[in-house]
Amino acid sequence: MFETVRRLRRSARVARTGARIYLGYKRTQRRARKLPPAAAEAAWTARHEEFAELLYRLATDLRGLYIKSGQFLGTRTDLLPEPYTRSLSRLQDAVPPHPFPVVRRTIEEQFGAALEDLFAAFDPEPLASASLAQVHRARLPDGRDVVVKVQYPEVAGLVRLDVRNLKALVGIVARLEPNFDYRTVVNEIASQVPMELDFEREAEMTRRVRANLAHLPGVVVPAVVDGYVRPKVLVTEYVEGVRLLDAERRDAHAPDRAALAAAITNAYGHQIMVDGLFQADPHPGNILVLPGGRVALLDFGLTKELPDAARRGFARLVLGTANRDPGEILAAFRELGVRVRNEEPGALLATLAILFEPRPIDAPRAELRERNRALRSNPVEQIPGDLVLLGRVIGLLRGVCASLGTPLSPMQMLRPYAERALAR
Structure with missing residues (x-):
């Protein structure tokens, strides 16, 4: 019951944010028609600044796909006004990590073994945290230093919900404003994320790219550690x-x-x-x-x-x-x-x-x-x-x-x- 309510609140916040942005831009559009060019551009810039920050806060609060989407859009200088790309590019470093007990539980559930049996040492402080997972440094029983990538436990279900919400939102906007049709972008994001949630696929892709680039001077792809790959955990060699x-x-x-x-x-x-x-x-x-x-x-x-x-x-x-x-x-x-x-x-x-x-x-x-x-x-x-x-x-x-x-x-x-x- 609690999880259902949480998901409904999540969907409602996305809908409210989308409506606020759409209606705000319509008001600015009407106002800008009556202004001289310089004042109209200033009005549009102010609105972009306001809503770019609104989307940034939405992404940092809801995390998951919204962080991933914001990171993607933050690189699209060809698509979005500068205030959006500037604000959303901050999402590359904005993801707080999950607490270590959650990380431990995920690893032990995935491998069916205690953390201490899998690793000789494990740093509870993450090296980095991203939209879908975080990474920790560890040491294998044979002495090799490795990096352990651990998927957030709730992220897969939330991503499916978020994809539905985003598709519905951009579909409505595209019908109301044909010049702002971002369905291709959202469809591309929606097709990407399931691949990123499959760590066994990531392990295979890492092996293939590593083999393809093995002969290229000056380029290193860390090796996947055999036997340490699961759907939500991936272990690779540590590179300094x-x-x-x-x-x-x-x-x-x-x-x-x-x-x-x-x-x-x-x-x-x-x-x-x-x-x-x-x-x-x-x-x-x-x-x-x-x-x-x-x-x-x-x-x-x-x-x-x-x-x-x-x-x-x-x-x-x-x-x-x-x-x-x-x-x-x-x-x-x-x-x-x-x-x-x-x-x-x-x-x-x-x-x-x-x-x-x-x-x-x-x-x-x-x-x-x-x-x-x-x-x-x-x-x-x-x-x-x-x-x-x-x-x-x-x-x-x-x-x-x-x-x-x-x-x-x-x-x-x-x-x-x-x-x-x-x-x-």
Whole structure:
């Protein structure tokens, strides 16, 4: 009974928030029509700021899929106004961990054994906590240091409820306001999360990507520990490194920033255009910098297999963008199922510059606002789910390249892999 009431309250809060945002924007729309342009833009910006913070609070309170969705949307500078991406990007570090007794209970239920029988040592303080799980450092009886990823016990049921709520909400908005149809985005999120909840699938994907990249210099994928995989618990080897955004310690490990950017770009270029199997949830927290300038890729919960046609279409888009060839870009867009409002060459190049050219992870707000204004002048009207995920990878790479001061754009750095993909 209590659980039913809790879920009803959760659904009601989502509905109230959605109604408040919709009605608030309708009021601003009516008011802005009567204002001079500068005042109208200020009114819209104030409303964006208000509702971006409202969604941030909703995500941090309800957690689960709302954290995951907010993290996803926080990377979509092509889709949302700057106040939203700025506010929602804070969700990368906003998830409080579950208490250790909950972690212990989950591990012992999954393995049918006491924690002390499974591990020689186990740190009760998590290394990190995310939207669906948290990770702890531990030591196996044979002395190996490992990382233990533990899924939150209630998250699977809540995610199913949240998917239904989000689909209903965006469906209503799409019918009322056809220009704000986010059903493709929500459907993509809804298709992703079940994969991330299956840790046995994640273990298999980790093994496959590790094998695919084994020959690539400077790239490490931590090994899965055999016998320590369950649907809600995954154990991998511990890798000592520093976070990509920890500039001082990162530069001590990798003083050659251009080589570091190349190693990261090569890892993703190979995954996407050679293997057709890639880590589709990239963000700086999933990349460690190791001594000697090597990089370690973490977290393969969302790993996607790319159909051959999409792989080749993306390779063509990379070459068209690197060559600044509007005809090639337009052909790639059509092959991939992308539709933009204005197909004039100058408009295409401007849109591609915004979507794919380097932008520092910590770019100033003024630059972000200018990019968003330019993109709104030629919006992307249709984009397939696979390309949404590929766009996230390019978003990470452009931020990395710009923040490391690399003179080349990700598309230029990916050119050799695109040429290789199209030559096969």
